[in-house]
Amino acid sequence: MSTDTDVHVTRGLLDALLELAAAEDPEAVSAAIAVTPAGDLDRSVSEGSPDGNGGFDADGADLDPATPVFTDLFLPQQRRSVNAVFGMDVTIPPRQTQGRFVSHPLGQLEVTKEDDLHEVVLVAVPPWDGDAVAAFDRRGNRRRLVVLDAAPPVGQLEDFDETQSM
Template sequence: MVYATRGLVDVLTDLAADADPDPVSTGVSATPAGDLAGADGLPPETPVFTDFVLPDVGRSVNAVFGLELSTPAPGAPARFVSHPVGELEVTKADDLAQVVFVAVPPWGAGEASFAAFGRGGERLPLEVVDAEPPVESFAARER
């Protein structure tokens, strides 16, 4: 089972809709359920996908130096890709990860337009949870 917060699913489909007709690809990271408000029914160590990096972050540095700055913190096992024209499936052109979230139009139509897949293209069971990640400040990250 793959878990993702409703807020993450909503913002990823909004990104895809805003970029349409261009595709979107970005990294997605998880937070342990025990650190989330509202994930009380899940074991505390269960990874719940909660965060993403804006797709345009580091594009110019990547082009010059070959560094991928839009990848979330180490251990982020997922990618999000949108297929403005295509099927709800993983393609050979997608950036792959352990888990690949795929969205297709009509954006925001639930299971018909958003799904999780394994690296090999098999559809994974996805549960969207109404949980909130902890609020972090830049000051807390600098410590």
Template sequence: MAVYATEGLLEVLIEFAADREPEEANVPIAATPAGELTGLDSQLADLAPGTPVLTHFYLPDAAGSVTAVFGVDLGTPSGGAQARFVSHPTGPRAVTKTDDLAGVVLVAVPPWEVRTVTAFDRNGTELELRRLDAEPPVERIE
């Protein structure tokens, strides 16, 4: 099984992991259907329009005070996150027992470069990660 993610998302996640070091990063990620992406090129020509592509992340501390007081996670939208990004500053490049799990877990290890990100399923089986040069639609608040 292949996992698709935008280059822009992976670059931001790597920056976040580098900024958090020596602490681990733990970030929920959401997907956008391939048919809604712009900047489509030959990479996306073979993808079905409904294929999920990881495009957005949610800051893990976005609703920290509300979560601490009420025990409700408001940092992740109601639609949920389909994946999770974790960094392991001292390794391993694998899913560990202490990682928060999701259907897909992206794991990064130093050096903090996009090429160090590996995709796994929740059981720790490595998945093919395909990086796409595409952008999600611009979201506006009415």
């Protein structure tokens, strides 16, 4: 049973975020993440095994179709000069991303003053597995993380033109 304070994420996105954090270790990662309404998810990708994070909801069948589920990742683009000056990715419109993923290679499983804050912040620490990630609100309050075996619709972000935000 999900509540309004639960944070929902697809297993595929969570796995990709943890792989990204592991690949960049010992450097920290900060990446924008976006949601898809639960009613738009492809639920045919069920793996049927719970994670160790206190939240597993097979395919999200009991979710309200309007429930936001984190499904997509925008990789950091550190080579752009504007990003280097301001320290954030300004090419992604705020309406496109409702959350932020950050890695803390030194092991702080909490939101810190150095993190880019969003409505929801997913924080991961070594050893970069499902037990080493947690969800927080922008004030640093921990929220229950529910991992779904579902996928976003194919081609969901194909129409996004990052020049629209420049």
